[in-house]
Amino acid sequence: MNDHYIIKAESITKTYHSGRTIIKAIDNVSINIAKGDFLMITGRNGSGKSTLLHQLALLDSPDSGAIHIEEKNTTKLHEKGRMEFRLLRLGYIFQEYALIAELTAIENVMLPAMMLESIKKAKRKAFELMEKLGLEEKVNRLPSELSGGEQQKVAIARALINRPKIIFADEPTANLDTIASKDVLDIFKYLNQKESITIVMITHEPEELAYAKSKVQLSDGRIVS
Amino acid sequence: MRQFYLPFYLAWQYIRRGRKWTLLLTLFLMTVAFINLVFVPSLFSGIIDGANKQIINTMTGDLYITPKDGRDFINNKDQLISQVQAIEGVESISAKTLVPARLKYNNISGNWQILAINPNKDKKVSNISQKMISGSYLNELDTDKIIIGRQIAGGKEVEEDAFSFKDARVGDKVSLILDGKSKEFTIKGIFDTNFVESDKRAFITEKALNEIMPSSINKATTINIKTDPESNQGNIFESIKDLNIDGNIFTWQESTGLMKSVSSSFLSINILLSFTSVLIAAVTIIIIIYVTIINKRKEIGILRAIGIKPYIIIFSYVILSAVYAAIGIIAGTVIFMTILVPYFIAHPFSLPIGDAVLFLSWSDFLIRAEIIMWVSVIAGFIPAVIVTRAKMLDAILGR
Structure with a gap:
């Protein structure tokens, strides 16, 4: 295994059943993602982008094939191991922020850190991160009291709290206006360039591709370019 | 952790x-x-x-003693009462004697349960003295006074009015017929315990019974015992049993009958x-x-x-x-x-x-x-x- 790659996916396939119809969401996809890459995945709706991202981020498991992350074959892991992997090494940002409504911004951010550290330490780390992202005034706001851009920044901070090696983002700017989108992408660029975090992101917006170091395009569950 | x-x-x-x-x-x-x-x-x-x-409060007390099998009375009740009273946890005792008589009011007569009691002692075991709805409770020295339950007095609202004196009042006279002899008593009070079985009874004093039936002196048909709520009733029961008394001892639960x-x-x-x-x-x-x-x-x-x-x-x-x-x-x-x-x-x-x-x-x-x-x-x-x-x-x- 070449340690140049942080993710190495080999021949992964994922099918869904819709009644009697079998849908091949991703079909025998192999992809290698280099350490420190900023990879953007594009493709039309239904091309399999999100399904691929879910497999790579260990939110789902492929029907066949193998996914190595930092040389570890994650397809052999049980759910407990996958969960630990997600907690310690991966960060995931959902299109619709996926914040816990009952928790304030800082509580949402500190939640993954509370699995590893005391509340006090987790809170301090969360505050530092939120400060970096310009959210220091919003720490005690509930998600419903934040704008879309602010919520996405909170989601980014939450993904970063345990210092992951890889960040996965599923159309993180889809619900944001131009300014907020640029903010989010600038953060990703900073994390990628200054913190050497590998970023794998799905986008629909051609202008966002300018931020990418590499790109793949999916069509009908296959990589076409 | x-x-x-x-x-x-x-x-x-x-x-x-x-x-x-x-x-x-x-x-x-x-x-x-x-x-x-x-x-x-x-x-x-x-x-x-x-x-x-x-x-417990109107009929039996916490424990009660009845005559030995085959006998009509508990003999030497005063001695028995003193013995039982000495047991730790016994609060008060009342002896009752069932009067084998009939009551008659105007043209109505009936075989209700008539009991002779010492009112001062019974007050401490039973709560009938607190349940008077008309008139007053008995006095120890009353020899021609009777108190009757609401079901005997009767009245429109009374459940068993058909078998009652049909609205007898305090001050009315009733006759107590014992061995064919009649003695007149004045209704001193009417009680209502709200327990039909209890309210079908009448009470006269022990002194009154002793006058009309001298053979009943120092005898009783039931002795009711009230125990201290903090005490162990089982221990008291055993202590009374150990006295080898002239009678059978029961707990109130054994008297519930229909209840x-x-x-x-x-x-x-x-x-x-x-x-x-x-x-x-x-x-x-x-x-x-x-x-x-x-x-x-x-x-x-x-x-x-x-x-x-x-x-x-x-x-x-x-x-x-x-x-x-x-x-x-x-x-x-x-x-x-x-x-x-x-x-x-x-x-x-x-x-x-x-x-x-x-x-x-x-x-x-x-x-x-x-x-x-x-x-x-x-x-x-x-x-x-x-x-x-x-x-x-x-x-x-x-x-």
């Missing part, structure tokens, strides 16, 4: 920041479920307890209704918690996605359910104790066996609280397990 506080933290935030109306509705339903679980059993317990108290079958039927109904109440409470709680957790399906998925272990998520919902249950139990207890119990004491259910108020022993109360707690914990646990085992992405994406 670092993660130990996390479920508590999550549960607390759900309570603190969840939708207030949903929380209030949930707590209201938990309170109603708990009240439902304690109300019906406490009503039946209240009826049984009320009937038992009537038997025994009524009580046992109520007990059976109570068990059935308790079972139904538990079932209703369980189903209600399971639905409440299940709906709460299903509504949190997406959040549970997110928590799993960011690496929160399932047991922490499950435990947080178990804690949440336990908190709902605890608040429901506390609120239910406060409503039960401060509203329902006082209301039923002020407006008891009036039954021929006595007034029924709500009564539930602390042990029964705690058992029901425990049932609610366990049902809630299980109700929180099962759906939380189901949701955390469901496909994470389906939960997050609402599929």
